[in-house]
Amino acid sequence: MKFEAKHQGKWVVAKNDKIIAEATSLNKLMKKVQKTEAPENLKFSLVPKGFMAG
Amino acid sequence: MKFKYSEYIGPSNARIFRPTVPIVFKNKSKFIQTEAIIDSGADFTILPIEMAGILDIKLDVHEKKTFYGAGGNPFNVYFSPESIELMLRQDGFRTMQWKAKVVFAESQPGILLGHKGFLEKFKVTLDGKRKEAEISA
Numbered sequence: 001m002k003f004e005a006k007h008q009g010k011w012v013v014a015k016n017d018k019i020i021a022e023a024t025s026l027n028k029l030m031k032k033v034q035k036t037e038a039p040e041n042l043k044f045s046l047v048p049k050g051f052m053a054g
Numbered sequence: 055m056k057f058k059y060s061e062y063i064g065p066s067n068a069r070i071f072r073p074t075v076p077i078v079f080k081n082k083s084k085f086i087q088t089e090a091i092i093d094s095g096a097d098f099t100i101l102p103i104e105m106a107g108i109l110d111i112k113l114d115v116h117e118k119k120t121f122y123g124a125g126g127n128p129f130n131v132y133f134s135p136e137s138i139e140l141m142l143r144q145d146g147f148r149t150m151q152w153k154a155k156v157v158f159a160e161s162q163p164g165i166l167l168g169h170k171g172f173l174e175k176f177k178v179t180l181d182g183k184r185k186e187a188e189i190s191a
Contacts (some may be wrong), residue, residue, distance in 0.1 A: 001074070001089055005063040011104075014089070026104040027152050043076060045089040048163040050065050052072075053124035054095045 001045075009049035013042050055144045056151025058187040060089065073180050073187040078141040078166065079156075081109040088165050092178065092187060095124070098157045099140075100131065105165075106158045109138065113158060121159070139173065142189065149162045150176075150191065 001017050012022045015037065018019045023029035026044065033042060060074040073092040078085055079101070086108050100121075106113050113132040120128045137153040154171035167173065179188040 001060045003062045005067060005171070008062075008064065025110060030108065038089070039085070043087045043089050044072065045074075046162070046164050047062065048091075051068075051070070052091075052163060054093060054166075 003045070003047045007047040009047065011044060011046050013037075015041055015042050015043075017043075048052075055100070055142065055147050055150075055189050057187045057189070059187065060091075071182075071185050074173060075113060075142060075167070075189065076144075077106065077165075078139075078143070080139040080141065081111055081136075082110065084110045091166050091178070092167040092172070093168050094167040094173060094180075096166045097121075097170060098131075098168045099154065099171030100157045100159050100162060100166045100168060102162040102165065103132070103160050106132070106134070111135070111138070111158075121157075129158045129159055129161055133157055150189075152183045 001014060007022055010022045011026045012019045012028055013033055021032050031040055057075045061070040062070040064070045074089050075170050077090045078087050111134055117129050118130055121131050122128055134156050137155050139153055142150040152175055179189045
């Protein structure tokens with residue numbers, strides 16, 4: 001998958017490996033997509049902000 | 055199973071490739087499909103605390119622990135009171151399914167698959183040149 005700079009620090013949801021929505025919280029994102037998309041077709045991710053170390 | 059790394063566009067448009075896999079986290083009838091990062095520097099599998107609510111997991115506030123990230127910065131975590139199910143799927147392969155206790159963290163930067171709950175269960179090969187992760191039982 002590819003995550004753009006604008007997705008940093010946000011929750012995103014992808015369908016067929018393409019991001020279809022984003023939000024600042026997982027709950028908000030789920031509300032956005034739950035009426036139109038089947039959960040088994042969706043993949044959620046929290047995109048790290050900046051570089052990671054650990 | 056082989057999975058291509060995910061590409062992240064970071065600060066100053068830097069291209070960062072991270073090993074990620076599609077993982078389903080399931081607790082009873084609640085589940086969430088995710089794209090999670092393999093993190094050999096993490097002792098545990100660490101999920102953002104919001105995922106506990108989605109999975110209907112009640113966390114015990116008295117069980118708050120402190121973990122330390124790179125650089126020594128502390129952050130608060132809560133262990134899942136019971137094991138949850140994790141599933142790794144890819145077309146053409148038998149689904150890998152296991153149970154593990156995971157950790158939910160406040161202010162977590164991503165979904166991290168660490169040693170407990172993930173790496174200890176599999177043979178994981180990270181091929182940085184090909185940007186590909188191979189996982190086998």
